[in-house]
Amino acid sequence: MSTLQKQRLAWAITGSGHYLRECLDVLQALKNQNLTSVDVFLSRAAAEIIKQYGFQTQLEAAAHRVFQDKTASSVPVEFFYKGQYHTLVIAPATSNTVAKMAYGFSDSLVTNLYAQAGKTRVPSIVFACDTVPALGVSFIESEAPRENIVKVFPRQIDLDNVAKLSQFELTQVASSIDELQKTLNQRLNEPSFK
Ligand SMILES: Cc1cc2nc3c(=O)[nH]c(=O)nc-3n(C[C@H](O)[C@H](O)[C@H](O)COP(=O)(O)O)c2cc1C
Numbered sequence: 001m002s003t004l005q006k007q008r009l010a011w012a013i014t015g016s017g018h019y020l021r022e023c024l025d026v027l028q029a030l031k032n033q034n035l036t037s038v039d040v041f042l043s044r045a046a047a048e049i050i051k052q053y054g055f056q057t058q059l060e061a062a063a064h065r066v067f068q069d070k071t072a073s074s075v076p077v078e079f080f081y082k083g084q085y086h087t088l089v090i091a092p093a094t095s096n097t098v099a100k101m102a103y104g105f106s107d108s109l110v111t112n113l114y115a116q117a118g119k120t121r122v123p124s125i126v127f128a129c130d131t132v133p134a135l136g137v138s139f140i141e142s143e144a145p146r147e148n149i150v151k152v153f154p155r156q157i158d159l160d161n162v163a164k165l166s167q168f169e170l171t172q173v174a175s176s177i178d179e180l181q182k183t184l185n186q187r188l189n190e191p192s193f194k
Helices: 020-033 044-052 056-062 075-081 095-102 109-119 156-165 177-188
Strands: 008-013 038-042 065-068 085-093 124-128 140-143 149-152 171-174
Touching (some): 020 056, 020 085, 020 177, 038 056, 044 056, 075 109, 085 095, 085 177, 095 124, 171 177
Parallel strands (some): 008 038
16 A cells, blocks of 8 residues: 555635535545545634535535634644645635635634645645636626525635635645546546555
C-alpha cells in the first residue's frame, strides 16, 4: 500500500446553500466507491446551514468522521502536522471563506485547514460556489432552504477573490460541480495513489 493510499481526504464544508446538495452527493459517491476515507470539517455556518436545509442525515451517511469548528486554535488542524491527509477539498466554499483564504487569513477551522495544508505541502481543491458558470452569464440559480430557487449575482469582489485564490501554489479552483468532480478524479487517479 502506498503512503497516499494510507492517508485520508480532508473535506471542508462552509456555510453555502449553493451546491451543498451536489457536494454531499459527491461525498456519498466517494464513500460508495470506497476510493478513499474522508474526514469532514464544518465551518460554524455550515453546521447551521446543513440543519436548515435538512441535510444532516445525508452528511452523517457520507462522511467517515465529522469535525466542527469549536475551538479558537482550530485543534483538528494538528492532523495535517501528523501527515494524515493526501488532499484538502473545500466544497462548497462561501464568498466569505474564499475572501479570507485569498488574503491569507486563518481565523476559523476551514481557513486554518487551508493555511496548514499549504504549509505542510498538501494540495487543495477549492470549489468556489459564487462564480458565474460561463462568460457573459452574470447570475447563478441557487437553492435556498426548502428547495426555493433564487437568482444570485456574484459581485466583482467575489469574482476577483476567486481569481486571486486560483493563483496560489498547490491550489486548484473549480468553478462548477463537474470541474470539482473532474479535478478530484484526476487527483485520486494519480500514479502515486496506486
Ligand atoms: C440559507 C443560507 C444560505 C447561504 N448560502 C450562501 C451561499 O450560497 N454562498 C455564500 O457565499 N454565502 C452563503 N450564505 C452566507 C454564509 O453562510 C455566511 O457568509 C457565513 O458567514 C459564512 O461563513 P463560513 O465562510 O465560515 O462558512 C448563506 C446563508 C444562509 C443563511
